[in-house]
Amino acid sequence: MLRRRPPLLAPPELNDRPLRRTLDELRSPHQLHGLGADRTRASWKAVAELLHATGQDWDRRVHRISVLAHALPANVSVRWIADRPEDRDALTVRAYVQAARAVTEGRAVAERAGDACLRAAAAYPEDPTPWLALLLLMHSFAAPTSDTVPVWTEAVTRDPWNRTAYHQMLRYLSPRGHGTVPDLIDFSRQGAIQAPHGSPLALLPLAARTELVAHRRRGGSTDALLADRQWNGPEATREIDTALAKWFHASGPPHAEALADLNLLAFALTRTRRGADAAPVFRRIGRQMTPHPWELLPNPAETFVYWRDQNRA
Structure with a gap:
């Protein structure tokens, strides 16, 4: 009997198996109606158990809650808040x-969402997640940078090298978001320089x-033709060398979105035709391609x- 090959495209939960099991439970027919498999277990309890097991691993907590x-x-x-109105995990989710x-x-919903973020932050002062939820909200509604920086600072004060915090701010400062090319470049370089050895921020x-x-690529035909030239030149080479030395070959602690970073590094290596360096990165990725x-x-x-x-060859 032929074995079915797993899909190539990685799901949003990446390779987080406990999160995947929780999502599978929530997608079961009984849970879709708000009940557990035994018709007595509230659907939110699977999420509560997952977050309790996550503890204060803020990197993984942010990843799991965002997914x-x-x-x-x-x-x-909604039901979780109704059943446990003061539960800090319920408030954060x-x-x-x-x-x-x-x-x-x-906008009316956005105002209520902002209030919900601040309430969650007050309920769990150590947690950066509510501040990152607020930053996500501000990005969606193009808040001024002068308003977003203090929110980002609240998050990184609680978890100084939080990957999600830096990537959210990077997207905000991108010209595809609400920033400029100099903003984008300066922020990414400063983050990479200051981050400790082994941090995924080396890939910023x-x-x-x-x-x-x-x-x-979206700027028109001429810009699209020139886009790939971003990978030519010594700056791109230095950035890749730093990512390899400070992150890929370092013995840093595992983090929740390592698979996304491996795909980013492999992409950069293929754009610069560095096949020998790309080989071990692809081996670690396996079949899990991120969009x-x-x-x-x-x-x-x-x-x-x-x-x-x-x-591989």
Whole structure:
């Protein structure tokens, strides 16, 4: 009997198996109606157990809550708050859900989402997650940079090298967001320089360069033709060398979105034709391709498989 090969595209939860099990439980027919498999277990309890097990691993907590905010059936966070109105995890999940969905629901909902973020922050003062939910909300509604920086500062005060915090601010400062090219480049370089050895923030300049490529690709035919030239030159080489030395070859602690960073690094290495360096990165990735940044190419899956197989050879 032929074994079915796993899908190439990684899901939003990446390789977080406990999060995947929780999402599977929430997607079961009984849970979609707000009940557990035994028709007595409230659907939010699976999320509560996951977050309790996560503890104060802020990096993984932020990742899990951000994925849950987009994937939860609408009634789960509502019922959790109704059942446990003072539960700080319930307040945080509800705040992130409201912040993630406010952009499609208007300013009135956005104001309530902002209040929910501040309430969650007050309920769990050590947690950077409510501040990142608020930053996400401010990005959606193009708040001035002068207002977003203090919110970002609140998050990184609680978890100084939080990957999500830096990547959210990077997207905000991108010309595809609400910033400029100098803002983007300066922020990414400062973050990479200051971050400790082994931190995934060593890849921030590569993330910024990829943002710049994406910005130029949508700027018109001439800009699109010049976009890939961003990978030519000594700056790109130095950024890749730093990412390899300070993160990929370092023995830093594992983090929740390592798979996304591996894909970013592999993408940069293929753009610069560094096949020998790309080979061990692809081995660590395996079949788990993330949509970004490969979606910037005309045939993302085919390109990913081509380079993966070339480097295996």
